[in-house]
Amino acid sequence: MAEKDLRQDATAATRAANEAMAAGLPFEDRRDFEEAAKGLVAPLPNGGVVRGRDGGALWDLSRFDFIHDDAPAPETVNPSLWRQMQLTVQGGLYEVVPGLYQVRTLDLSNITFVEGDTGVIAFDPLISAETAAAALELYYAHRPRRPIVAVVYSHSHVDHFGGIRGIVDEADVRAGRVRIVAPEGFLEAAVAENVLAGNVMSRRSSYMYGNLLPADPKGQVGAGLGVTTSSGSVTLIPPTHTVSQTGERMTIDGLEFEFMMAPDSEAPAEMHWFIDRFKALTAAENCCHTLHNTYTIRGAKIRDPLAWSKYLEQTVELWGDRVEVMYGMHHWPAWGRERVLELLGMGRDGYRFINDETLRLANHGFGPVEIAEQVEFPPRLSRHWAMRGYYGSLNHNVKATYVNYLGWFDGNPATLHTLPPVEAGRRYVEFMGGADAVLSRARGAFELGDYRWVVEVVNHLVFADPANQAARDLQAAALEQLGYQSESGPWRNFYLTAAKELREGVRQLPTPSTASADSVRAMSLDLFVDYLGVRLNGAKAGDREITIACRFPDVRAEWTLLVRNGALSQRHGIAADADATLTLNRTDLDAIVLRTTTLPALLEAGTVTLDGNADAVHDFLGLLDDFEFWFDIVTP
Known part of the structure; x- marks a missing residue:
């Protein structure tokens, strides 16, 4: 049985906006x-x-x-x-x-x-x-x-x-x-x-x-x-x-x-x-x-x-x-x-x-x-x-240029330390008289074609109560109309994809690879450690100190990894006071990253050797986050 198509037609406001744009451009060229x-x-x-x-x-x-x-x-x-x-x-x-x-x-x-x-x-x-x-x-x-x-x-x-x-x-x-x-x-x-x-x-x-x-x-x-x-x-x-x-x-x-x-x-x-x-x-x-x-x-x-x-x-x-x-x-x-x-x-x-x-x-x-x-x-x-803004847009390029010179802060202290979206959403909804009042007023704005405002207002309600399907549906409808009006292909796709996920939830499809095999092999060791640093859970690491030395015989390289104060740094050479020393080829490291094997499997096979405190290596690996691809974007 085919799924019901929840998408709506273009409203009168969207038809008028698109007609106005068409009237101002040289389609005769x-x-x-x-x-x-x-x-x-x-x-x-x-x-x-x-x-x-x-x-x-x-x-x-x-x-x-x-x-x-x-x-x-x-x-x-x-x-x-x-x-x-x-x-x-x-x-x-x-x-x-x-x-x-x-x-x-x-x-x-x-x-x-x-x-x-x-x-x-x-x-x-x-x-x-x-x-x-x-x-x-x-x-x-x-x-x-x-x-x-x-x-x-x-x-x-x-x-x-x-x-x-x-x-x-x-x-x-x-x-x-x-x-x-x-x-x-x-x-x-x-x-x-x-x-x-x-x-x-x-x-x-x-x-x-x-x-x-x-x-x-x-x-x-x-x-x-x-x-x-x-x-x-x-x-x-x-x-x-x-x-x-x-x-x-x-x-x-x-x-x-x-x-x-x-x-x-x-x-x-x-x-x-x-x-x-x-x-x-x-x-x-x-x-x-x-x-x-x-x-x-x-x-x-x-x-x-x-x-x-x-x-x-x-x-x-x-x-x-x-x-x-x-x-x-x-x-x-x-x-x-x-x-x-x-x-x-x-x-x-x-x-x-x-x-x-x-x-x-x-x-x-x-x-x-x-x-x-x-x-x-x-x-x-x-x-x-x-x-014309089919891929970039004048609007977001201008904002980026501001940030390029002056950073994200606009100079107004009111925007310096704003509340996070969920907390702000709860308070906004309370200030506006509760969820029913927000929805009632937002539906009125939708009927007037004021879709940008609907999206901004109802977003607070969605983050305050993501289970409120009426709020999700209204925001989806407004995002959909903004998509229908967008000259930018990426803006259209963002708006319409958000509407789809608000209505249907996040559907986990086959995950695209963020790092192909060739990309992993092309990474310098320095860049690879930078990537490990991104994965290190700093809050979990806290004040823990771990020092792991690594020898890579096939590329004649030696590095020491230093976990200090919740951050990972690297140093050329083998530290004399390392908690543990790993000896592995760069190709073994690539295989671990690509998940075609694991470090324990290589240790057991004798392909990789470990001298010193094995618990230090185990503790270090336990501090590394794995990233979920299908995280929520339009809901908390």
């Missing part, structure tokens, strides 16, 4: 549709479905067949976001220029294939090995089957390296037959982001990309930057060469590459490059057909819009007089110098505006929420499709 369709060689095979070994779908673009170029926006989807997804959902093998090809919409990102003198160079091999392999086979179905001779990672986010083993055999990398090129700092940034805060970031990502929602006009329609994320094998092969300087040149299979460093822009490690033979430029993910995130709401370190703006200007200065095409790691290319310079210039101005306008208003004494409500792009920027 069809250049994006022409560019998105240009150069199609072949559509995606198998209806855009990629399956794993067990036959399950790891990527299924057919779920989004309801999004058509000629279909009007449903009442439950913001018309600007609908337009973006009509463009983004188009997939297949495309010729950008002869010799440069892209497979688009076989994952969140694009994979690019460039033909050199003897082989193929691939850029940014998607999230999953399975989708990357399918993309390569599509390319080979229409182009000569020549070997991959190099892979270039543009930056350190997983959708730009995770599929590497689907197109490259590591044995060929070790033998020197395949080069892996990446910006300086790539490996550290790629691994650290997926480990230290990996659990909470992945849980929030399940909201951001709408992975828990059905694909339909009341659910998942995409993420603005792409459709959604694949769910295959995330892999990583470390780079064999890192680019460290702007202006660095490299010949790869007869093609002349010129690189430009862009660290701490869209990613901690990122670079742009120009291929002279094709007069082709990529600005990596710093110039897409959307306003990007200077802060991603899945959670990550804040990005610098001022540096971002300056990198786009530097790109114009370096290659603006030579460029004839710009292709991206998301979305569709732009052809012609004038069009490329338009996109780069608008991006430059948009990120600079976010930075400077935020600081201007901050210096007038406004706080982050006040500034975010005031800041609007000037008319030309506001009507430029590639700076």
